[in-house]
Amino acid sequence: MKKTPLKLLALAMGLVSLSCQAQERVRIGFMSPVTGPQAGYGIDNRDGAALAIKELNAKGVKVGGKTVQFELDVNDDVADPRQGVQVAQALVDKKIKFVLGPYNSGVTMPASRVFANGGVIVLTVASNPRITTQGHSNLFRIGATDNQLGAKMAVYAAQDLKVKTVAVIDDRTAYGQGVAQEFTAQANKLGIKVVAKEFTNDKATDFSSILTAVKAAKPDAVFYGGYSAQGGPMLRQMRGLGITAPLLGGDGICSAETATLSQVSSDMNVYCTQGGALIDRSAKGKQFLDKYKAEFKRDPLTYAASFYDGAHLLANAMEATQSTDPAKVGAHLAKSSFAGVAGEYAYDEKHDLKSSAVTVFTFKGKDVVPLKSL
Numbered sequence: 001m002k003k004t005p006l007k008l009l010a011l012a013m014g015l016v017s018l019s020c021q022a023q024e025r026v027r028i029g030f031m032s033p034v035t036g037p038q039a040g041y042g043i044d045n046r047d048g049a050a051l052a053i054k055e056l057n058a059k060g061v062k063v064g065g066k067t068v069q070f071e072l073d074v075n076d077d078v079a080d081p082r083q084g085v086q087v088a089q090a091l092v093d094k095k096i097k098f099v100l101g102p103y104n105s106g107v108t109m110p111a112s113r114v115f116a117n118g119g120v121i122v123l124t125v126a127s128n129p130r131i132t133t134q135g136h137s138n139l140f141r142i143g144a145t146d147n148q149l150g151a152k153m154a155v156y157a158a159q160d161l162k163v164k165t166v167a168v169i170d171d172r173t174a175y176g177q178g179v180a181q182e183f184t185a186q187a188n189k190l191g192i193k194v195v196a197k198e199f200t201n202d203k204a205t206d207f208s209s210i211l212t213a214v215k216a217a218k219p220d221a222v223f224y225g226g227y228s229a230q231g232g233p234m235l236r237q238m239r240g241l242g243i244t245a246p247l248l249g250g251d252g253i254c255s256a257e258t259a260t261l262s263q264v265s266s267d268m269n270v271y272c273t274q275g276g277a278l279i280d281r282s283a284k285g286k287q288f289l290d291k292y293k294a295e296f297k298r299d300p301l302t303y304a305a306s307f308y309d310g311a312h313l314l315a316n317a318m319e320a321t322q323s324t325d326p327a328k329v330g331a332h333l334a335k336s337s338f339a340g341v342a343g344e345y346a347y348d349e350k351h352d353l354k355s356s357a358v359t360v361f362t363f364k365g366k367d368v369v370p371l372k373s374l
Contacts, residue, residue: 048304092118144275150182180225232261309340
C-alpha cells in the first residue's frame with residue numbers, strides 16, 4: 001500500500017527518535033587560565049583538548065551500543081585558587097563527571113577536594129607532589145611531578161652545564177615553591193652550592209632588589225620556580241643588571257611567551273624542563289604537531305599534547321569498560337595503560353605516572369627547542 005505523506009512523516013520522526021536514542025552526550029569539563037597573565041598556557045591546553053574532542057566525535061566512539069557525542073565545557077579559572085574552587089563547584093553542580101585540568105598546582109589543591117566530594121574524575125598536569133598525597137581516588141596526574149621536573153633540571157645543570165653555584169628564586173605559588181625545592185634538593189646532592197635564595201610573587205613586575213642580591217652572590221646559574229609572566233621580565237632585568245648566567249626553570253617558563261616578554265634579542269641562555277619525551281621524534285608526536293598547527297595556525301606550547309592525550313585517555317577507558325560511569329572509568333584508569341602522544345599513561349598507587357620522561361629545552365630566538373630527554 002502506498003504510504004501517505006503523514007505516514008512518511010511519522011516514519012521519519014520515528015527514525016530521528018531512534019537516532020537520538022542511539023546517542024549519548026558526555027560533557028567533559030575543562031579548566032585552566034584562559035585569560036590573564038597565563039592565558040597562553042590555558043588557551044594551549046584548551047585547544048589540545050578541543051582537537052581530541054573533534055577527532056573522537058568524527059571517529060564515533062561507541063559505549064553500550066550508543067555513539068557518544070563529546071562536548072568540552074570550557075571554564076576560566078584565571079590561575080586563581082578561589083576562582084578555581086568556584087569553577088569546580090559549578091562543574092559539579094552541572095553534573096559533569098569528567099574534568100581535564102586544572103593547570104596550576106595552587107588551583108588544583110583546593111579544587112580537587114570539591115571534585116572528590118562530587119565524584120568527578122580529574123586529569124591534571126599540576127605538578128606539586130602533594131596533589132596526589134591527599135588520597136583522592138578520582139584524581140590522576142597526566143604530567144610529570146616537581147620531583148621529576150626540578151630534579152632533572154639540576155642533573156642537567158651539573159652534568160651538561162657544569163654549574164657549581166646557583167641562586168634560587170621562586171614565586172611562592174604551590175608550583176613555583178615545589179619545583180624550586182626539588183631542584184635545590186637534587187642540586188645539593190650533586191654538589192651544586194646554593195649561594196642565594198630569594199622569592200617574589202606571581203603578580204610581580206619589578207625584580208631589581210632580589211636580582212641585586214643575586215648579582216652580589218655571583219652564581220654560575222639562576223633557577224626560577226614560576227611562570228613566563230614573571231620569568232620573561234626577570235630575564236630582561238637580569239641582563240640589564242649585567243647578570244649573564246643562564247636562567248634555569250621548570251615547565252612554567254618553557255614557552256615562547258618567556259622569549260617575547262624578555263625582549264632579549266641575542267642568545268637568551270635559558271634552559272627549562274618539561275614532562276614527556278621528545279614529541280617530534282615519534283610518529284604519533286609528528287602527527288599531533290601537524291594536526292594542531294593545521295587546526296590552530298600555530299605551534300603548541302607546553303601541555304596541549306597532554307590535554308589532547310587526556311581526552312583520548314578518558315574515551316579509551318569508556319570504550320574499554322563500555323560505560324560512562326566515572327567509578328568504572330576511574331577503576332580502569334588506575335589499573336590500565338595507554339600510549340599517548342606525550343608518553344605512556346600507567347599509574348602507581350598514588351595515581352602519579354609510573355614513568356615520565358623529562359626533556360630539557362632551550363631557546364633559539366623565540367622558538368623553544370628540545371635538547372635531550374633525561
